[in-house]
Structures are given as C-alpha cells and as structure tokens.
Amino acid sequence: xxxxxxxxxxxxxxxxxxxxxxxxxxxxxxxxxxxxxxxxxxxxxxxxxxxxxxxxxxxxxxxxxxxxxxxxxxxxxxxxxxxxxxxxxxxxxxxxxxxxxxxxxxxxxxxxxxxxxxxxxxxxxxxxxxxxxxxxxxxxxxxxxxxxxxxxxxxxxxxxxxxxxxxxxxxxxxxxxxxxxxxxxxxxxxxxxxxxxxxxxxxxxxxxxxxxxxxxxxxxxxxxxxxxxxxxxxxxxxxxxxxxxxxxxxxxxxxxxxxxxxxxxxxxxxxxxxxxxxxxxxxxxxxxxxxxxxxxxxxxxxxxxxxxxxxxxxxxxxxxxxxxxxxxxxxxxxxxxxxxxxxxxxxxxxxxxxxxxxxxxxxxxxxxxxxxxxxxxxxxxxxxxxxxxxxxxxxxxxxxxxxxxxxxxxxxxxxxxxxxxxxxxxxxxxxxxxxxxxxxxxxxxxxxxxxxxxxxxxxxxxxxxxxxxxxxxxxxxxxxxxxxxxxxxxxxxxxxxxxxxxxxxxxxxxxxxxxxxxxxxxxxxxxxxxxxxxxxxxxxxxxxxxxxxxxxxxxxxxxxxxxxxxxxxxxxxxxxxxxxxxxxxxxxxxxxxxxxxxxxxxxxxxxxxxxxxxxxxxxxxxxxxxxxxxxxxxxxxxxxxxxxxx
Amino acid sequence: xxxxxxxxxxxxxxxxxxxxxxxxxxxxxxxxxxxxxxxxxxxxxxxxxxxxxxxxxxxxxxxxxxxxxxxxxxxxxxxxxxxxxxxxxxxxxxxxxxxxxxxxxxxxxxxxxxxxxxxxxxxxxxxxxxxxxxxxxxxxxxxxxxxxxxxxxxxxxxxxxxxxxxxxxxxxxxxxxxxxxxxxxxxxxxxxxxxxxxxxxxxxxxxxxxxxxxxxxxxxxxxxxxxxxxxxxxxxxxxxxxxxxxxxxxxxxxxxxxxx
Numbered sequence: 001x002x003x004x005x006x007x008x009x010x011x012x013x014x015x016x017x018x019x020x021x022x023x024x025x026x027x028x029x030x031x032x033x034x035x036x037x038x039x040x041x042x043x044x045x046x047x048x049x050x051x052x053x054x055x056x057x058x059x060x061x062x063x064x065x066x067x068x069x070x071x072x073x074x075x076x077x078x079x080x081x082x083x084x085x086x087x088x089x090x091x092x093x094x095x096x097x098x099x100x101x102x103x104x105x106x107x108x109x110x111x112x113x114x115x116x117x118x119x120x121x122x123x124x125x126x127x128x129x130x131x132x133x134x135x136x137x138x139x140x141x142x143x144x145x146x147x148x149x150x151x152x153x154x155x156x157x158x159x160x161x162x163x164x165x166x167x168x169x170x171x172x173x174x175x176x177x178x179x180x181x182x183x184x185x186x187x188x189x190x191x192x193x194x195x196x197x198x199x200x201x202x203x204x205x206x207x208x209x210x211x212x213x214x215x216x217x218x219x220x221x222x223x224x225x226x227x228x229x230x231x232x233x234x235x236x237x238x239x240x241x242x243x244x245x246x247x248x249x250x251x252x253x254x255x256x257x258x259x260x261x262x263x264x265x266x267x268x269x270x271x272x273x274x275x276x277x278x279x280x281x282x283x284x285x286x287x288x289x290x291x292x293x294x295x296x297x298x299x300x301x302x303x304x305x306x307x308x309x310x311x312x313x314x315x316x317x318x319x320x321x322x323x324x325x326x327x328x329x330x331x332x333x334x335x336x337x338x339x340x341x342x343x344x345x346x347x348x349x350x351x352x353x354x355x356x357x358x359x360x361x362x363x364x365x366x367x368x369x370x371x372x373x374x375x376x377x378x379x380x381x382x383x384x385x386x387x388x389x390x391x392x393x394x395x396x397x398x399x400x401x402x403x404x405x406x407x408x409x410x411x412x413x414x415x416x417x418x419x420x421x422x423x424x425x426x427x428x429x430x431x432x433x434x435x436x437x438x439x440x441x442x443x444x445x446x447x448x449x450x451x452x453x454x455x456x457x458x459x460x461x462x463x464x465x466x467x468x469x470x471x472x473x474x475x476x477x478x479x480x481x482x483x484x485x486x487x488x489x490x491x492x493x494x495x496x497x498x499x500x501x502x503x504x505x506x507x508x509x510x511x512x513x514x515x516x517x518x519x520x521x522x523x524x525x526x527x528x529x530x531x532x533x534x535x536x537x538x539x540x541x542x543x544x545x546x547x548x549x550x551x552x553x554x555x556x557x558x559x560x561x562x563x564x565x566x567x568x569x570x571x572x573x574x575x576x577x578x579x580x581x582x583x584x585x586x587x588x589x590x591x592x593x594x595x596x597x598x599x600x601x602x603x604x605x606x607x608x609x610x611x612x613x614x615x616x617x618x619x620x621x622x623x624x625x626x627x628x629x630x631x632x633x634x635x636x637x638x639x640x641x642x643x644x645x646x
Numbered sequence: 647x648x649x650x651x652x653x654x655x656x657x658x659x660x661x662x663x664x665x666x667x668x669x670x671x672x673x674x675x676x677x678x679x680x681x682x683x684x685x686x687x688x689x690x691x692x693x694x695x696x697x698x699x700x701x702x703x704x705x706x707x708x709x710x711x712x713x714x715x716x717x718x719x720x721x722x723x724x725x726x727x728x729x730x731x732x733x734x735x736x737x738x739x740x741x742x743x744x745x746x747x748x749x750x751x752x753x754x755x756x757x758x759x760x761x762x763x764x765x766x767x768x769x770x771x772x773x774x775x776x777x778x779x780x781x782x783x784x785x786x787x788x789x790x791x792x793x794x795x796x797x798x799x800x801x802x803x804x805x806x807x808x809x810x811x812x813x814x815x816x817x818x819x820x821x822x823x824x825x826x827x828x829x830x831x832x833x834x835x836x837x838x839x840x841x842x843x844x845x846x847x848x849x850x851x852x853x854x855x856x857x858x859x860x861x862x863x864x865x866x867x868x869x870x871x872x873x874x875x876x877x878x879x880x881x882x883x884x885x886x887x888x889x890x891x892x893x894x895x896x897x898x899x900x901x902x903x904x905x906x
Contacts, residue, residue: 037822060820069818239865241834242858244810248817259806262797265675275818280810329817331825331834332865333872416803442803449802 006172008187009194015161015168018185019048022094025184028130031065033058033097045096053097053161057140057323061102061251062095066109066125073121073271073371076414078262082375082396082455084414092128094180101143101150101321103133103157105251111315112254117370117613121273130176133157135201139208142324144338146209148217150321152202162198169198211338214345217318220308223341226350228301228642232343237300239332244277246326246335247303252319253277255617258610262415269415276616278302284618286608287419287441290581293643302620304340305356310623313357357623358637370613373412373457379432381451384520387439388483389448390424394432395458401433404465405490406604406632410612411435411443412457419443420609420627423461424486426493436486436520462612463631466491466576466602472503474574477563477596479510479587481556481579485520487604487631488578496531505572508563509536512556512579516540516549537562556583560590570595578604584645588635601635605644649799652684652696653727654717656703656710657737657769661786662728663687663702669789679800694720698799700782702727704737705770709762718776725795726772729785729887733856734771736785738889741768780805784840785854785887791839808838811858812851816842824850825869830879832888835859852883857891 010018023030023045032045033055040055042062077083098106113122136151145151153160158177162169169190172178181187215223247253257276262269276283279299284292293299311319320337327336380392395401401409403423412418419441425434437444450456468491476495480488488511495504509528513519519538529536537559539552552559556579575591577584584603591601607619607626614628621643624630638644653663667688669676676682683693699721705711718724729735740748745768749758758764772778782795791807798805808814812833816823819842824831831850833842837858844851861869870877884892 036820038826039822041820059822060817064820238862239868241811241813241861241865243813243834245813245817245834248814261794262801263675264669264672264793264797265678266797266800275814277810277814280814282809329823331823331869331873332861333868415797415801445804446802 007190007195007198008170008172008181008185009164009190010168010170010185010187012167014186016048018181019045019051019096021184022096022180023047027092029091029093031062031093031095042095042097051097053134053163054137055097056138057099057143057325057328059325060249061105061323061325062098063105063109063251063254065093065095065129066106066122067113067254067256067275070272070274071121073258073273075268075270076260077268078415079267082414082457084372084457086372088124090124090128092130094130094132096132097161098131098133098157099136099145099323100133100153101145101148101323102251103131103153104150105321105323106131107156108252108315108317108319108321109254111317113615117615119370119613119615121371130180131157131159131173132177133160133173135160135162135198136205137163139205139210140324140328142211142327142336143322144209144211144213144324145322146206147211147213147338148318148320148322150323151205151209162201164194164197164201169194171198211324213322213338214342217320219349220318220341221312221353222349222351223344223347224305224309225353225355226348227344228305228356230344230347232340233301233304234297236334236340237297239334240279240296240300241332242279242281242296242299243331244279245329245331247277247279248275249325249329251321251323251325252307254615255283256611257616257618258418260415260417266415271414276618278306278617284608286606287444288438289440292607292646298643300334303335304337305622306617306620307337308341309353310356310620313354313623354623356641358629358633358641370459370611373410373418373459376456376458378450378452378454378456384436385518388520389437389439391435391437391447391450392432393435393456393458396455398431400427400431401458401461403427403433403461403490405468405494406465406487407461407463407490408487408609408612408627408631409435409458409460409462410609411437411447412459413443413446414457416442416446418457418459418610420462420612422487422490422604422631424489426490426495426497428493428497434489436483436489438483460612462609463627464629464633466494466632467634468494468500471495471574473505474572474600475505475569476507477510477573477575477591477594478508479556479575479577479579481512481577481583481587482514482518483520484578484580484583484604485511485513488576489521489524491576492528496528496534501531505533507531507534509534510539510556510559511536512539512541512559514541516543516547516551555586557586557590560587560594563594570597570600574600574602576602576604581606581645598639599634599636603633603635603638604631605633605638606631648679648681649697650683650693650695651680651698651700652682652693652717652721653686654684654699654701654703654713655686656701656714656731656772657706658703658728658730660687660702662730662782662784665786665789666792669793672793676796680796696721698723698725700725700727701731701772704730704734705772705775706737706766707762708765708767711770711775714772714775723779723799724772724776725780725782726778727782727792728787729783729854729856731772732778732781732783733887734769734774734890735854735887737769738771738887739885741889742885781807783807783837783855785852788840788843790841809858810838812836812838812840812842812845812855814838815840816845818842819846821845824848825873825875828874830870830873830875830883832857832883835861850883852886854887857888860891 609627619626832853833851
C-alpha cells in the first residue's frame with residue numbers, strides 16, 4: 001500500500017471533470033472502458049459519461065494498444081530496388097480503467113518485449129501510454145484472478161482508482177501519473193480513514209471470487225512437468241474447434257505473424273504484424289509445407305505448457321492472470337486454465353520443472369532495431385541443381401555480416417515476405433557471405449528468379465552458431481544429409497581456414513544425398529579432401545542406371561562402419577549432424593555405436609524461425625526457441641525435449 | 647509481359663464478378679498488372695488466349711462440364727471465384743433431393759425432355775470437374791481478397807488463403823460472440839479471410855467460405871445445450887452453403903484437420 005501522500009481523493013463530479021479535461025487535452029488519445037452490447041470493450045472515449053468503471057471484464061485485453069491486432073511495421077516502395085520506411089507516428093495515449101490483472105499482464109509483456117532483445121515497435125507504444133487502473137468492482141463469472149493473486153496490484157500503473165462509493169481515491173503510481181492528475185483533476189489528500197477503506201475494499205474483492213484454484217500458481221510448473229503425457233490433453237482436445245479464440249483474447253499471449261500487403265498496382269506496400277495463435281495448425285508450418293506439432297492434442301497441450309511451465313521457467317512468472325477471458329470465449333469450454341490445473345491437482349508433481357527448457361546465452365542486439373532489414377546486393381547467383389541455388393551476398397553498408405558458422409539470417413523480399421536461411425560460408429576475411437536456397441516457399445521461389453545486382457533485405461545473423469572454441473584440439477566428424485551441407489559448409493570453411501586448421505585434429509566429412517545430381521559443392525569437397533588429415537565420404541540413397549556415379553550407394557548410415565575406430569578415439573571426437581529431421585535419430589544411433597558421447601554431439605534443427613529474436617513464438621520446441629537458443633544445439637541439452645526429434 | 651486474364655461464369659448470380667467490376671477506379675490499377683481479355687460484365691471484347699482463367703459458378707450440366715474442360719485446357723492457372731465455384735454453395739442445397747424430384751418440383755409439366763439446357767445433374771463445385779489452382783472464397787467474394795490473390799500471382803507468389811476459422815478475425819474485431827446472444831454461428835468451423843464481416847454486423851456466419859473442420863457430434867450437442875440453441879437452427883445454418891458437410895441424420899461427423 002502506498003503512503004497517504006500518494007493517495008488523492010476526488011469527488012465523483014470532479015472525477016468526471018478530470019476525465020473530460022483529459023479528453024479535451026489534444027495531446028492525448030483517451031481510451032476507456034465502454035459498453036458494447038452485453039459486454040465491455042476498451043475504446044476511444046469521447047465523454048466521461050460513457051466510461052464504465054464498474055465493468056467486469058473487457059472482450060479483448062488492453063494488449064491491443066501495445067501490440068495491435070494489425071500493426072504496420074514499415075512501408076516499402078516496390079518501384080525502387082530497396083526503399084523502406086519505418087512507421088514512426090504515435091500519439092500519446094491514456095488507458096483509463098485497466099483492471100489489476102490486466103496491469104500485471106502488461107508487466108509480463110513488458111518483460112518479454114523490453115528485456116534483453118528490445119522490440120522497437122512495442123517500446124515506442126509502451127513509452128507513450130499512461131495507465132490509469134481501477135480496482136475491480138464486479139467479478140467476471142469465469143475469472144479466478146483471486147487465486148492468481150492478480151486481483152490487486154501495487155505497481156504497474158501511473159494512477160489507480162478505487163471507488164469509495166461517494167468519491168474516488170486515486171493512488172499515484174508514477175510521476176507521469178502525478179503530473180497528469182495535477183494538471184487535469186481537482187483533488188485533496190486522503191486521510192487515514194480513506195486509506196483504511198481502500199484496504200478493506202481490496203480485501204473484499206478477494207472474498208467475492210467463486211472460482212478457486214486447487215494448485216497455487218507457484219506449483220503449476222511442477223504439476224505440468226510431471227503430467228506431460230497425461231491423457232487429459234488428448235481427451236480435452238477432442239472437443240477443440242481449433243479456433244484459437246483462447247489465445248486471441250488472452251492478455252498474456254503475444255505471438256505474431258508477419259505479412260506483406262501490396263497495393264493493387266504493385267507500386268507500394270506495407271509489412272504488417274498480426275496476432276497469431278499456437279492452436280492454429282499452420283502456426284508451425286515451414287516453407288516446405290512441414291507442420292510441427294501437427295496433432296491438435298499437442299497444440300492444445302502446448303498452450304498450457306507455455307503459460308504454466310515454459311514461460312515461468314524462463315521468466316519466473318506464470319503467464320496467466322486468471323482473467324477468465326479464454327474460458328468465456330471457448331465454446332466447447334475446454335480452454336479454462338483453472339479447470340485444467342484443477343483436474344491435474346491430485347496427480348504427481350515433479351521437481352524437475354526445467355526439463356522442457358535449456359539455459360543458453362544468446363546474442364542481443366542492443367540497438368533494438370530488429371525488424372527492419374538491411375539492404376544487400378546479390379553479387380553472384382548460380383544454379384546448383386534443379387531446385388537449389390547459390391548466392392553470394394554483400395551488405396550495402398559494406399560491413400561484414402559478422403556471423404559464426406551455423407547462424408542464420410532472415411532474407412527479406414518486400415511484397416513477398418521473409419525466410420530464415422542458414423549462412424553457408426565460414427566467417428572469413430571477405431566482405432560477402434554465401435547462402436544456398438532450396439526452392440520451396442514464396443521467398444525462395446522468388447530468390448530463384450533473382451540475378452546479380454538485385455537487392456534483397458537481410459536481418460541477422462541470428463541464433464547460436466557452432467561453439468568452435470569447444471571443438472579445438474578434437475577430431476571432428478561432420479555428417480550432412482541433403483541440404484544440410486549448406487550450413488555445414490560454413491563450419492567446414494571455418495575449420496579448414498589456414499588460420500584455424502591447426503586448432504583441430506583429424507576431420508572426417510560424411511555427406512549423403514538422395515541421388516547423384518542432388519549432391520552440392522562436389523568440387524569443393526574434392527578440395528577439402530586434399531587438406532592434410534581431412535577425409536570426405538559421399539553416398540547417395542539411390543542411383544539410376546543412367547547416372548554417371550561411381551561412388552558409394554546407400555543411406556548415410558552406411559558410411560559409419562567404415563570409420564576406423566582406432567583413429568577415432570571417441571572421447572576426443574566432436575560429431576556434428578545437419579540434415580532433414582528424419583535422419584537425426586539414425587545418425588545418432590551410429591554415433592553411439594562409435595562410442596561418441598551425447599555431450600560431444602551437436603545438431604542444427606529447422607523450425608519456422610519467423611522473427612529470429614524469440615518473440616513471435618513459431619519456432620518453439622517445448623520451452624526452447626530454436627531461433628535464439630539454436631539452431632545449433634548440443635545433443636545432451638535437447639535429447640530429452642519431447643518435441644525436438646518428433 | 648502482363649498475364650492475360652479471362653473471366654467465365656457458370657450457375658451463379660454473377661455477383662462475385664460484380665464485386666470485381668465494383669473496384670471502380672482501382673480497375674485501372676488492375677489492368678496495369680494484368681491484361682483483361684474477357685470479362686462479359688464490363689467489356690464486349692473476348693479472346694480465347696489467356697493465362698489465368700477466373701471461373702465463377704457451379705457446374706450443373708454436361709454442357710457446363712464440356713465448356714469448363716475447354717477453359718482448363720487453355721489456361722495455365724485456374725482460379726475458382728466465389729462459393730458457387732469453390733464449394734458448390736447454395737446451388738448444392740438441391741443435392742439433398744433426387745434431381746428428378748427437383749426438376750419436377752420446379753418445372754412441373756413443362757416439356758423440357760430433350761432440351762440440353764435442362765439436362766442437369768447434382769451440382770458440382772469447379773474442383774469436382776477440373777483441377778483448381780487457387781480459390782477465392784465467399785458469397786460474395788471480398789474485393790480485398792481478390793486483390794491479394796491477383797497481386798500475389800503478379801509477384802510470383804502462391805496466394806495464401808487463411809487456413810484458420812472466422813473466430814480468429816472475429817476476435818480481433820472484438821465482437822460480442824453471437825453464441826452468447828443465443829445465435830448459432832458457423833464462425834468456429836468456417837474458413838476465415840472475410841474479416842468476419844457477418845458476425846461483426848451481428849449476423850451469424852453461414853459458412854460461405856467452406857467448412858474447415860467438423861467438430862465431433864458430442865461437442866456440438868453440448869454446445870447447443872449450453873447456449874440453449876436448437877438443432878434446427880444449427881441445421882439450417884449448415885445446409886445453406888455446406889449441404890454435403892452436414893448429414894441431417896448423423897449431424898456433423900467426426901472429421902479432423904489436425905488428425906490425419
């Protein structure tokens with residue numbers, strides 16, 4: 001509770017004047033809670049009489065002012081080769097009538113969007129919003145905020161209103177709030193009776209909740225950690241309509257998608273981000289059409305784990321504030337976290353709460369400009385196969401990309417979109433970097449038509465690359481399947497660089513492709529094998545009689561028995577695997593046969609890395625962001641993540 | 647070179663083409679990126695040489711089928727325009743009765759026996775006759791989505807039609823859920839892309855963009871009970887555009903998108 005000097009008293013009439021004065025102040029947009037049919041919404045306020053501070057809950061949370069449903073990120077001009085402008089106009093806003101649970105939800109989103117990797121769009125909006133909260137006067141039937149301890153809050157607001165029947169008390173939460181109140185409202189200071197009354201009112205709120213959690217929020221993570229395979233997920237999800245209404249109305253859901261909108265004459269367009277939801281099937285769909293977490297029961301489960309385990313383990317808070325919106329919006333009535341957690345209440349707890357999460361540092365761009373791509377030029381474009389093409393790219397600011405082997409960039413083509421592509425060159429002294437692209441989605445198909453001199457956008461480098469320091473003084477066993485050779489090439493080029501070669505012992509490169517004409521960089525492989533103590537083995541799955549192929553035939557796994565174990569003292573060998581999802585478990589088995597420990601195996605995984613900075617939610621494997629903690633992982637770290645090698 | 651575009655109509659009200667004609671000044675932008683070589687509603691000229699055929703309407707007769715096949719063979723890309731073409735739409739309502747009965751009910755004793763115009767069979771959507779490359783759903787279509795599909799094709803990308811239900815867009819519009827107002831709405835199972843225009847104006851979704859997933863029977867029955875809705879209301883909503891997705895005997899059968 002704030003000190004008395006921070007609490008002001010205002011009569012009901014003066015409060016109306018206060019609100020109308022703010023509305024008249026053209027510096028601000030004033031948003032307040034209003035009626036919409038039988039419900040309430042946050043909307044532009046034109047008159048204090050429209051304000052309904054006695055509401056129970058709004059249809060959508062105030063999130064829509066911090067992360068709008070459709071937010072224009074930038075405008076681009078398609079008549080020029082690379083012309084992009086960020087949308088910078090923002091009018092300061094007063095949000096009037098925010099309930100404590102929503103204030104706490106905003107605090108959580110602040111943490112996600114402002115800590116570490118700042119989101120510049122969110123920050124701009126956040127800095128321009130003044131929050132005037134109100135203590136709850138009517139409880140929404142589905143709410144369980146009392147059990148979540150989010151029914152009151154002492155922080156997170158600029159001003160907080162409490163209805164004292166004949167007058168309002170206004171608690172000052174910030175200097176911004178104090179200035180606003182002094183400018184527009186006539187108040188007097190509160191006395192000890194008022195303070196006592198506020199305390200009583202807040203206490204009374206708690207007693208009015210009819211819904212109660214049987215598991216305190218501090219224990220959600222334990223309960224969920226133990227019940228990942230509980231039949232409840234399959235059973236309840238049978239009724240799911242896959243409409244994602246639960247995530248749309250959630251004050252703590254923040255995943256988004258990005259789309260390019262182009263004018264009919266194709267002259268200009270905008271890049272827009274819009275709410276996305278993990279219950280939607282295409283949420284995890286990658287360029288090639290593969291969908292991860294395809295089964296509805298897994299998507300249904302994911303939402304609860306995100307709220308109750310993944311985010312709590314990462315940030316230290318349960319990402320549910322008990323507002324009850326999802327429970328109200330869900331037609332089959334299966335989305336309510338209170339019901340689900342209560343159903344699990346008499347099942348096991350697990351102390352190993354972080355089993356779906358890994359702790360790994362990731363690079364942070366302090367400048368916080370993470371969404372607007374940098375202009376780059378295609379220097380060289382060569383078709384490698386029918387469906388794969390090689391590009392040499394140079395940034396137009398003539399700076400090196402500065403990547404580590406194994407990292408990726410987001411390639412951006414305005415009007416078409418963005419796609420994550422692994423960097424295919426080592427971090428050598430040259431200014432440019434290489435990308436290899438397979439024609440699968442919109443961006444890659446468009447890239448296929450591009451030629452030297454054309455402009456593209458580049459964001460990144462993103463993610464964790466290979467821990468090349470840790471590989472020093474070790475033998476390296478590098479296995480690539482299919483297009484996996486492209487990112488592997490970045491590591492090979494790095495370790496074969498004359499400046500680096502002596503740091504590593506023997507290097508064995510294993511490479512398998514579907515058929516001979518799908519093999520990439522054969523000339524380079526030949527050069528690699530000429531280097532002292534470097535051995536390359538190539539195989540193809542199948543070979544037509546017409547193919548001119550004298551090499552090995554068979555799956556990549558047939559190559560491992562050929563490796564001489566005596567040369568490969570397994571304890572001093574680092575194995576790296578990059579390939580299509582299906583090959584991992586087979587290769588790992590081979591490596592185990594060779595006696596290579598799990599902790600010495602590294603893999604690079606593919607998911608839908610849309611934003612590259614751990615915000616949009618698409619690339620998640622359980623509690624892990626592939627774009628941030630990956631795409632390169634130590635096998636030991638992720639082998640127990642259920643979603644990693646599904 | 648700009649792609650050559652031709653419009654064709656089969657059994658329909660031609661309202662979807664009218665939506666395009668209603669682009670008004672924007673038609674000028676449209677013809678900047680494509681050559682419209684045939685569009686009966688707005689021009690006299692016609693050419694049989696086109697890259698993109700945009701087909702409105704359902705297929706009802708052998709003569710329609712013959713014409714459609716010809717169009718398909720000439721076009722590199724075929725787009726189905728509007729509910730009649732994409733899902734059969736209201737034209738499929740009559741498929742619940744034998745065709746002979748329907749003819750008798752409508753034409754009574756008129757002499758139509760050897761007239762090929764009246765030689766009808768149960769209604770088909772365009773993709774039940776020829777392969778369709780892209781769909782522009784809706785009754786009528788939304789101009790915005792038409793523009794999105796055309797600009798995508800002009801930019802060489804695959805048009806992305808939402809694969810999620812209307813609820814997503816309805817929630818973003820912050821509407822009061824129509825179920826809470828005692829109305830049965832097909833939004834939860836209908837393909838989005840319309841911007842939830844009907845529920846946003848207070849009118850329940852009729853499913854004109856096609857059903858995405860069919861929830862299990864038990865779930866639907868529970869829903870009806872919870873919101874005090876009648877089976878009849880649900881049935882009439884479903885029968886409007888999605889006659890074949892709804893079996894009046896079993897209700898909605900269990901078919902899942904996510905579960906293969």
